[in-house]
Amino acid sequence: MIQVSELTKDFGTRRAVDSITFGAKKGEILGFLGPNGAGKTTTMRILSGYMPPTSGSVKIGGYDVIENSLEVRRLVGYLPETIPLYPDMTVFEYLKFMADLRQLKNADDRVDEVLEMVQMTDRAEGYIGNISKGMRQRVGLAQALLHKPEVLILDEPTIGLDPAQIIEVRKLIQQVGKQHTVLLSTHILSEAQQICNRVLIINKGHIVAEDTPEHLQARLTGSQKVLLKIKGNIDELVPVIKKVPGIRSVSSVAGGDTLEFETTPNQEARPGVARAVINAGFDLLDLHPESISLEEIFLQLTRDEPPTPDSKASDSGSADNLH
Amino acid sequence: MRNIWTIAKRELKAYFISPIAYVLIFMIMLTLSIFFFIDIYYAVNTQGYIPDIKRTLELLVFPLFFLAIPAITMRTMAEENRMGTIELLLTAPVRDWELVIGKWLGSVLFFMIIIAITLIYPLVLNPMISPGVDIGLLASGYLGIILLMFAMCAIGVFISTLFSNLIAALIVSLIVILVLWIVGVPGQLLTNSLGSFLSFLSFSDHYYNTFLTGILDLKDVVFYLTFTAMGLFFGTISVEVKRWK
Numbered sequence: 001m002i003q004v005s006e007l008t009k010d011f012g013t014r015r016a017v018d019s020i021t022f023g024a025k026k027g028e029i030l031g032f033l034g035p036n037g038a039g040k041t042t043t044m045r046i047l048s049g050y051m052p053p054t055s056g057s058v059k060i061g062g063y064d065v066i067e068n069s070l071e072v073r074r075l076v077g078y079l080p081e082t083i084p085l086y087p088d089m090t091v092f093e094y095l096k097f098m099a100d101l102r103q104l105k106n107a108d109d110r111v112d113e114v115l116e117m118v119q120m121t122d123r124a125e126g127y128i129g130n131i132s133k134g135m136r137q138r139v140g141l142a143q144a145l146l147h148k149p150e151v152l153i154l155d156e157p158t159i160g161l162d163p164a165q166i167i168e169v170r171k172l173i174q175q176v177g178k179q180h181t182v183l184l185s186t187h188i189l190s191e192a193q194q195i196c197n198r199v200l201i202i203n204k205g206h207i208v209a210e211d212t213p214e215h216l217q218a219r220l221t222g223s224q225k226v227l228l229k230i231k232g233n234i235d236e237l238v239p240v241i242k243k244v245p246g247i248r249s250v251s252s253v254a255g256g257d258t259l260e261f262e263t264t265p266n267q268e269a270r271p272g273v274a275r276a277v278i279n280a281g282f283d284l285l286d287l288h289p290e291s292i293s294l295e296e297i298f299l300q301l302t303r304d305e306p307p308t309p310d311s312k313a314s315d316s317g318s319a320d321n322l323h
Numbered sequence: 324m325r326n327i328w329t330i331a332k333r334e335l336k337a338y339f340i341s342p343i344a345y346v347l348i349f350m351i352m353l354t355l356s357i358f359f360f361i362d363i364y365y366a367v368n369t370q371g372y373i374p375d376i377k378r379t380l381e382l383l384v385f386p387l388f389f390l391a392i393p394a395i396t397m398r399t400m401a402e403e404n405r406m407g408t409i410e411l412l413l414t415a416p417v418r419d420w421e422l423v424i425g426k427w428l429g430s431v432l433f434f435m436i437i438i439a440i441t442l443i444y445p446l447v448l449n450p451m452i453s454p455g456v457d458i459g460l461l462a463s464g465y466l467g468i469i470l471l472m473f474a475m476c477a478i479g480v481f482i483s484t485l486f487s488n489l490i491a492a493l494i495v496s497l498i499v500i501l502v503l504w505i506v507g508v509p510g511q512l513l514t515n516s517l518g519s520f521l522s523f524l525s526f527s528d529h530y531y532n533t534f535l536t537g538i539l540d541l542k543d544v545v546f547y548l549t550f551t552a553m554g555l556f557f558g559t560i561s562v563e564v565k566r567w568k
Contacts, residue, residue, distance in 0.1 A: 073415060079413045082410070084408040088337055101326055101417055
């Protein structure tokens with residue numbers, strides 16, 4: 001549905017997006033993760049037909065974004081990060097205006113439908129200048145959904161919403177995602193984890209990682225980290241654990257009764273640890289593996305500077321391992 | 324095509340939501356009314372003086388429309404740029420020229436409403452003078468105003484596409500229209516071919532010397548329509564160029 005090949009975008013001398021390649025199938029929910037300035041919004045603006053790429057090819061539904069811009073714009077529902085709206089129109093008037101621009105039949109009914117979907121039916125007659133940020137977000141989302149687009153491009157769709165609304169919007173996105181392709185950008189890593197089928201991590205105009213959230217976690221954790229909680233003095237246990245085969249390191253976690261140990265790759269050390277704990281006479285309360293969070297992956301991948309000629313390329317190797 | 328109308332309709336509604344429309348209409352009508360009244364008063368008290376609808380038309384053109392048109396057109400595109408709603412319009416399936424023409428049409432319709440309201444003056448004047456208002460002059464005078472207004476709106480919309488600051492759009496529009504207005508003056512002073520070219524460009528001459536005197540000349544119609552087309556054309560180009568930046 002979405003095919004991006006070596007997309008590059010320069011603003012004068014600044015290269016915002018550097019030769020990125022990715023795709024999304026129909027019905028996929030693709031997440032864009034990246035720090036501010038990474039190139040997410042620029043990429044989305046190009047995909048939505050707002051601006052053309054400097055080089056590379058972008059196809060949506062088979063239509064090229066430059067040559068068939070109008071068709072692409074018909075296929076795409078877009079919610080910009082800034083949520084631009086007209087403050088002098090009512091919510092209903094604005095949605096009707098956008099529906100008319102898309103030449104929808106039965107515009108009035110469709111507007112009522114999307115208002116229902118974003119739960120703004122009772123605020124339809126209010127002026128956009130008077131509504132809260134969360135409501136503006138929902139109106140913006142409603143606008144993107146009006147023409148039942150094949151592809152939804154949402155730039156930070158849940159920013160500014162309260163927790164209840166966030167859950168609603170995520171449910172909505174998942175629902176819509178069943179029949180349509182969704183590309184959304186977010187800073188909230190748990191959100192990407194929850195709703196996206198696949199995640200693209202972007203940094204400084206490059207795609208740094210691309211995979212399902214689960215695979216990303218698996219790929220980055222060579223070794224397994226396990227948390228151990230007992231009743232008693234945990235410090236006495238440290239030398240005992242260290243003796244268990246397959247343990248790479250042991251450290252205590254703040255709290256006094258919890259230890260974290262790291263196993264060498266592909267070693268299942270938990271049974272050995274459990275036996276060691278019991279044999280040493282301690283009460284075992286908890287023993288579970290800790291998965292590396294997407295947050296840690298994100299930070300790891302986006303913190304590294306690309307190696308410059310005269311600096312040591314130290315841990316930038318971890319980013320390279322993923323490709 | 325429908326998109327042009329959708330945009331024009333929304334533009335017109337927006338004018339009447341803000342106070343600017345009412346203020347402008349009020350000021351224009353107030354000014355015209357005062358001078359109309361003075362004209363008639365003078366005619367009543369002076370032997371041999373017949374009030375003429377020409378005065379109203381002249382005043383409407385300058386300074387009223389001259390000032391009002393940039394004041395209205397300044398926001399047509401600059402406001403969208405400023406508010407960021409241009410991103411919505413440019414990602415909607417609307418062609419760039421549909422957007423520009425729609426904005427132009429909205430402002431044109433607004434000024435047509437004002438022009439229609441000013442018809443009250445010849446209506447009132449007609450029974451007061453004999454043999455009545457010169458219908459030929461009236462028709463050509465109003466046609467000229469309409470064409471002049473078309474061109475000025477197009478120029479205003481084009482300049483609006485260049486800015487996101489409304490005041491900048493306003494000032495540049497005023498300057499451009501002013502230059503076009505008085506370019507005939509140096510044209511008259513210079514007797515060479517440059518002089519006659521400049522005279523030819525004069526926005527004011529093409530109105531005052533012809534339409535306002537009852538002369539309907541095709542070249543004047545084409546003159547204003549050409550400027551209209553140029554304004555809309557450059558406006559469209561300007562929007563497209565902004566995409567590529």
